[in-house]
Amino acid sequence: MEDGPGPERLREDARLKSLDSRLKSAKQAEARRTGAGGGATDANYRLGNRVLAELLGGMIGGALIGWVIDRFAGTSPWALLVLLFLGIAVAFRNIYRIAQRPK
Structure with missing residues (x-):
């Protein structure tokens, strides 16, 4: 045992x-x-990525749509310029709305 x-x-x-x-x-x-x-750091990183995506998306989207319209309508470069500036304005409006959200 x-x-x-x-x-x-x-x-x-x-x-x-x-x-x-x-x-x-x-x-x-x-x-x-x-x-x-690192919850706060991760949230800041996501917010920065979202702002960058809004800005680039507005500019690239507006320019691309304007280029396509110019290509088919033969109005080069006016539709590209108008829609590029419109895309930038929309992007800044969206960034402003993101900044105004309560935390």
Whole structure:
């Protein structure tokens, strides 16, 4: 009869504890590497990306539609210029609306 756990069982417990501590440190390192837990930074990054997408989308969309109209109507470069400036105006209006949202 054995009174306590055998040496095999103790070695297995030590290995499991070691594995558990290494796993926790690897998870912490991964969280630091990916920036997990930085909620405010992540929100600012998303907001900046949205503003950039609005600006580029308005300019590129207006220019592309204007170019197509110019191509088919033969009004080069007037439709391109008008719709480019219209796209920029819409982009700035959308950026202004994003900035006015309550946080």
